[in-house]
Structure formats: C-alpha cells, structure tokens
Amino acid sequence: MACCALMPAGSAARPVEDPAQFLARAESLRTEDHSRFVRMLEQIHRDAPKLSPGEQWHLRYLDAWETMFEGDYARSEAELRQVIGRSGDETLAAKASALLLNNLATNRRYEEAFALANRLVADLYRTRDPLIRFTLLTNLSQMLDYAGQTDLAIQYARMAEDAVPPGETLCRPFAMQAAALYNGKRLTSDSPELQRAIDACVAAREPVFANAMRLTLGSLYVDENQPAKALALFDRMAADIRASHYYPHMLSAKVERARAYAELGNDDEARKAALAAVAMSHPDDISEWLVVAYELLYRIEKKLGHSAAALSYYEHYVVQDKGYLNDVGARALAYQVSQQHMLAQKLETEKLGRQNNVLRLQQALATKAIETGRLYIALLLVVLVSIVFWLFRLKRSQLRFKKLSCHDGLTGIFNHQHFVGEAERTLRLLERKPGSACLVFIDLDHFKRINDTHGHAVGDAVLKRVVAICRQQLRPVDLFGRLGGEEFGILLPDCPRDQGLAIADRIRLAIEASSVDGDGVVVSFSASVGLASTETSGYGLQRLCRDADAALYRAKRTGRNRVIADAEREEGGAPPVPIRYGQA
The missing domain is CATH 1.20.5 (Single alpha-helices involved in coiled-coils or other helix-helix interfaces)
Structure with missing residues (x-):
C-alpha cells in the first residue's frame, strides 16, 4: 500500500513504455482501486498522441466508463456508441455494448435496453471468445434482474460462473446470483450464496461489489429484526463506502442506517440518517431508497405530532412511491414487449440437442394405440x-x-355519473365519523376560444394536461371526475376548508404556469375555481354542488383565473363572504 501511495509522484514524469499493457492494467483497477485508475487515465492521456488507433479506442472506452461512473450518462452513451460502431475491435465493442446496456437501464430507457439485450443474446449464442461471453453474461444477468425475471437472471449468472476467463474472478457471477435472489425475496442473512459472494469479492479486491453485498446483508439484518447487527456492519464498512464515493451505496447506507435506528426506537438518529439521505439525493431522483426515507420521516413526524412536516413528507413519499412503482411497471412491460424468452430458449438448444434426438426416436417407435390416445x-x-x-x-x-x-374516454378520470355516485357514498361515510370535506369545481377559462383558434386536437391536449396537473396535486383518497366539457370536479375527503383552499390554489397556479404546443404555437390557459366545504354547506351533495357552482360563477364573473369559496353565512341572512385567491 505504501508503494501504491508513492507511485503517482514517481511515475507521472516517466512516459508510458507499453501503452497496451498499461491500459489493460488500468482497466483491471476500475473497481479494485478507483482513485489509482483515475490517475492512470490522466497519465496515459499525456501520451495519447503516441498511441496506436487500437490503443486510442481502448482509452476512449475507459474514458466512457469513468464518465458513466461519475453520472454523465449522455456523454458516456455517445462515446460508447462510437466505440461500438467504429473501433473495429470485437472484444472492445462487446464490452462497450454491455456497458451501454447498463447505461440505458439506469436512465429508465427500458425498451431500448431490452432491444439491445436481445441483440447481445444473439451475439452470445454465436461468440466463442471467453472474455466477451463472460462480460455479456454478467450484464445480461443484471438486466434480467431489473425486469424481475429472477430465474433467468440466476441462470445467466451461473453460466458466467462456469465461463470465468483468465484475469477475471467469481466475484461478479456470485454477486449477480445473490442480487437476483435478494430481489426475488429468496435470500436471508444466513444464505450461503450471500456469504460466498462477499468472500469472493473481498478476495478479488473488488470493494464496490463487496460493499453492495454487505449492504444487502445489512438490509436483511434489519428485515429480520436484528438492527444492532446491521448498525455494527454499517460502522465497519463506512470508510470503504466513503473511499469508493459510489453514490448508490452512500444513499442506501444512510437509508438502511435510518431503518436500523427506527427498529431500535431511536427516532432522533433515524431522522438524522433519513434527512441525510434526502439531502444527498438529486432533485429528479426516483428510487426505492427515497421511498423508504420519506416514509420513515413521515412516521417519525406524525408520532411527534408535527402535522405540517408529516404532511409534507407524506406528499414526497407518495410521489416517490408512485414513481418507483411506475418504474418497476415500465421495466416489466418493456421486457414483455421484447423477444427475450424466445432468444433465451435458443441458448438451451445445444444442451437439449441429444435429449431431443432421443425423444424423436421414442416418438417414432410409439405404437398406433399410443398415437391415437395422444390424438384424443x-x-x-x-x-x-x-x-x-x-x-x-x-x-x-x-x-x-x-x-x-x-371513466371518461378522453382523460381516463371518473365520468359525471360515477363521480356523483362515489361522492355521495364518501360524504355519507364522512357524516358518520364525522369528518370534513371540500368540493372543488374547476372550469377552464375561454376554452371555446382555444378550440375555435387551434382546433379540437389542441383542446383535447389541454384537457389531458389539466388532468395530469391536477393528479400531481391530489392525494390517493381524493375523487376526481370530468363533469362535462371543460369542467372538472374534485372531492377532498378529510380536508378542512383552509387546506382545501390551499390545494385548490396550488392547482390553479400549476394550470396557469402550464402550456401545450399547438402546431408550433405555445397555447397558454388558466382556470377558475369554486369551492364549497361541508363546514358551511353540510354533507348534502346537492347543496355542496350548488354552493361550489355559485362560487365558480363568481370567480368567472370577477375576472377568472382565481379561487373563490363561500364563507359560512352570518346571522340575519347576511350574504356569504367570498374568499379569493389569484389575480385581482
């Protein structure tokens, strides 16, 4: 280790004598000693003009790998496609294709990823190069694990285990098998497959894979009500995770630590760990780890009686949970669209050849009686x-x-009749509790002008956009329906009047800030909103509809693009006091 630490200073001034051997050595250190790998890349770049064309393509492949490791997936993809299409090196193109497969899956481009996977399986069936075959098998195992195809993922990992070429180890095949078993809910903390993967990756000096397997073990400890063992494990591997600086591991370690503290009843430390995970996440991240983090924060704040903070974390949790489930569904759908099953069966043709010949012979020797029975x-x-x-x-x-x-045929939400029926049922249940609710009517401003000016296709696009905007602001328990034309209704159960006004105004602001493209012309639109609450109008749907409609009419009459709600009538029959949000 001391020699390794002193190498950069001494070798930086010396030119690279054997670039091909130097590049191969750098590639072998990618996950074993990532910081040294980066230094070697910097050193070889100084000698880049002296490299042969093949060595320059190898260097571009390693640059693409590092770019992807750092999170710049778009630039990495462009470089990988150059290597695949122009390098002329079969082995290098196969490794770049396997890395591109990982890139596409990470960016949720699942249809492209599975289309590439199909082509790689076809190449796998033809190739005899041990390194190419091993690289494709490990990456295909990971891809099938993404799609939830546990048995196929294990099959490819075992094929990789039987085809380890010189210079590679059993770390990756064992890690892929353990990951597939874990995602398929077939792994426990005592499973020999997991300990085998940890031992193999530690022996191979592959800290990224070893950390992944240890994090899996820690997660299983928490699932099995052994949080103290999990925390001890996370403490031992904390330095390794910081050294590798691998974002998924840093995020998952914090979330699993939060889960362990929560199991021990240490809500303060659990909250700190979950907040640290949320703080380090990227704005557009959708992941299972963030689902767990926001759910923990919601439960802790709710227990402490911090209603506003609990509601905020619950809203984030719903967004993450919905996004994660949609992502899982997209993977499964993309896999079903692909021809992966058919191509996977081709891989078994060689193994089953002799058995098929025996079966054909048995069929030929079968008696006529057996053939008749089979026909029946x-x-x-x-x-x-x-x-x-x-x-x-x-x-x-x-x-x-x-x-x-x-459901409405255009927007997919409740139609008028079904919305009314569900709203009446919900109001009856709330009246028995009792609980408050708000009825919101939304009407798009000057919608006829949009249809007349830009056509009904653009008008339909506007309606769909408005529905998408509203769904983003609503809770799973809220009822949402199209009442007719450009008018929509929303029932917010268990929602006080002030909270209903805040939700209604968030929807109005989101609609006002949105637009659609109508044949090259940006079409903006707004909405007027009327609200009635059971606190002032009672639980009768007819009265709520009448008051919400009256508030909507006043919103239209007083300038549009605003939210108006009727306050409770004062004694002596005084008229309701309108409450407005939006433009004056």
Missing part, C-alpha cells in the same frame, strides 16, 4: 384451451365495459 388428448386440450380463451375474452370485455361505464 390433444383434441381435448384444444377444446379446453378454446373454452378458457373464450372465457378470458369474455371477462376482459366485461372489465373493459365496466371501466368505460365509470
């Missing part, structure tokens, strides 16, 4: 499959008709 069975299966298929189509049609009867 086949006919019976065809009939059964036809019946099942018919029942499936009938059930699917019933579900589709049920959805059409309840």
Whole structure:
C-alpha cells in the first residue's frame, strides 16, 4: 500500500513504455482501486498522441466508463456508441455494448435496453471468445434482474460462473446470483450464496461489489429484526463506502442506517440518517431508497405530532412511491414487449440437442394405440384451451365495459355519473365519523376560444394536461371526475376548508404556469375555481354542488383565473363572504 501511495509522484514524469499493457492494467483497477485508475487515465492521456488507433479506442472506452461512473450518462452513451460502431475491435465493442446496456437501464430507457439485450443474446449464442461471453453474461444477468425475471437472471449468472476467463474472478457471477435472489425475496442473512459472494469479492479486491453485498446483508439484518447487527456492519464498512464515493451505496447506507435506528426506537438518529439521505439525493431522483426515507420521516413526524412536516413528507413519499412503482411497471412491460424468452430458449438448444434426438426416436417407435390416445388428448386440450380463451375474452370485455361505464374516454378520470355516485357514498361515510370535506369545481377559462383558434386536437391536449396537473396535486383518497366539457370536479375527503383552499390554489397556479404546443404555437390557459366545504354547506351533495357552482360563477364573473369559496353565512341572512385567491 505504501508503494501504491508513492507511485503517482514517481511515475507521472516517466512516459508510458507499453501503452497496451498499461491500459489493460488500468482497466483491471476500475473497481479494485478507483482513485489509482483515475490517475492512470490522466497519465496515459499525456501520451495519447503516441498511441496506436487500437490503443486510442481502448482509452476512449475507459474514458466512457469513468464518465458513466461519475453520472454523465449522455456523454458516456455517445462515446460508447462510437466505440461500438467504429473501433473495429470485437472484444472492445462487446464490452462497450454491455456497458451501454447498463447505461440505458439506469436512465429508465427500458425498451431500448431490452432491444439491445436481445441483440447481445444473439451475439452470445454465436461468440466463442471467453472474455466477451463472460462480460455479456454478467450484464445480461443484471438486466434480467431489473425486469424481475429472477430465474433467468440466476441462470445467466451461473453460466458466467462456469465461463470465468483468465484475469477475471467469481466475484461478479456470485454477486449477480445473490442480487437476483435478494430481489426475488429468496435470500436471508444466513444464505450461503450471500456469504460466498462477499468472500469472493473481498478476495478479488473488488470493494464496490463487496460493499453492495454487505449492504444487502445489512438490509436483511434489519428485515429480520436484528438492527444492532446491521448498525455494527454499517460502522465497519463506512470508510470503504466513503473511499469508493459510489453514490448508490452512500444513499442506501444512510437509508438502511435510518431503518436500523427506527427498529431500535431511536427516532432522533433515524431522522438524522433519513434527512441525510434526502439531502444527498438529486432533485429528479426516483428510487426505492427515497421511498423508504420519506416514509420513515413521515412516521417519525406524525408520532411527534408535527402535522405540517408529516404532511409534507407524506406528499414526497407518495410521489416517490408512485414513481418507483411506475418504474418497476415500465421495466416489466418493456421486457414483455421484447423477444427475450424466445432468444433465451435458443441458448438451451445445444444442451437439449441429444435429449431431443432421443425423444424423436421414442416418438417414432410409439405404437398406433399410443398415437391415437395422444390424438384424443390433444383434441381435448384444444377444446379446453378454446373454452378458457373464450372465457378470458369474455371477462376482459366485461372489465373493459365496466371501466368505460365509470371513466371518461378522453382523460381516463371518473365520468359525471360515477363521480356523483362515489361522492355521495364518501360524504355519507364522512357524516358518520364525522369528518370534513371540500368540493372543488374547476372550469377552464375561454376554452371555446382555444378550440375555435387551434382546433379540437389542441383542446383535447389541454384537457389531458389539466388532468395530469391536477393528479400531481391530489392525494390517493381524493375523487376526481370530468363533469362535462371543460369542467372538472374534485372531492377532498378529510380536508378542512383552509387546506382545501390551499390545494385548490396550488392547482390553479400549476394550470396557469402550464402550456401545450399547438402546431408550433405555445397555447397558454388558466382556470377558475369554486369551492364549497361541508363546514358551511353540510354533507348534502346537492347543496355542496350548488354552493361550489355559485362560487365558480363568481370567480368567472370577477375576472377568472382565481379561487373563490363561500364563507359560512352570518346571522340575519347576511350574504356569504367570498374568499379569493389569484389575480385581482
């Protein structure tokens, strides 16, 4: 270690004598000693004009790897595509393709990623180069794990385990198997596969993979109600995580530490760790770790009676949870669209060749009676499959008709009739509790002018945009429906009047700040909002609708693009006092 520490100062002045060997050595240190790898890249760049074309392409590949490690995925993708298309080096192109697969998956471009995965599987079936085969197998295992295909991910990892080329170790195949088992809910802290992966990666001096496996072990300790063991493990590996400076590990370590403290009842330390995780996350991050962090913060603040902070963290939790579930769904959908299953079956052709020949021989020697019996069975299966298929189509049609009867065809939200029915049911339940609710009516300003000026296609785009904006501001329990034309209704259960006004005004401001593109012309729009509360109008839906509609009419009449709500009527029949938000 002392020699390694002194190398940069002594070697910086000396030119690289064997660039090809130097580049290969640098590549082997990427995850083993990342800081030294970076220094070697800086050194070889000083000799770049002296490199051969093949060595320059190898250097560009290593630059693309480092750029991706630092989080600049767009620049890394461009460099990787150059290496794949122009280097002329089959091995280098295969490694760049595997890295590009990881890049696309990280950026949630799953359809492109699985299309590339299909091509890589086809290449895997043809290639005989041990290093190319090993690289493709490990990356395909990771990609299938992303898609939730646990068995296939384990299969590819085991194939990589059987095909480790010279210069590589069992660290990555073992780590891929353990990761697939963990994501498939088949791993415990005592599983031999996990300890095997940790030992292999430590022995191979692969700290990034070793830390990933240790974090998995710590997460399992927390799941199994052993938080003290988890915290001890996190303390031991803290220095290694800081040294590697790998963002996913830093984030997950803080979140898992927060979970462990919460299990021990130490809410103060749990809150600190969760806040640290949130603070280091990027603004657009959507991840399972942030879902856990915001849920912990919400539960802690709720326990402490900090309602405003708890509500804020709950809103962040809902956004993260919805985004994460959508991301998981997108992975599964992209995988189903791909032809991965068909191509995976081709990989088994060589192994099953002899068995298939034996089966064909047995079929040829079968007696006529057996063939007749099989024919009857086949006919019976065809009939059964036809019946099942018919029942499936009938059930699917019933579900589709049920959805059409309840939802608006353009926007996908409740239609008028279903919204009214659900609102009446919800109000009856609230009246028994009792609990307050707000009814909000939204009407787009000058919508007819948008249709007349830009056409109905743009008008439909505006309606869809407004629905998307409203959904972002609403809770899962809120009812949202299209009442007709450009008018929408929202019922906010368990919502005091002041909170309802705040939500309504956030929706109005978001609509005002939005726009759509109408054939090259930016179309802006706004909305007028009327609100009625059960605190002043009671729980009768008809009275709430009448008061909300009256408030909406006053919002239109007094200048549009504002929120108006009726205050409670004063004694002596005094008229309601309007409360306004928005432009004067």
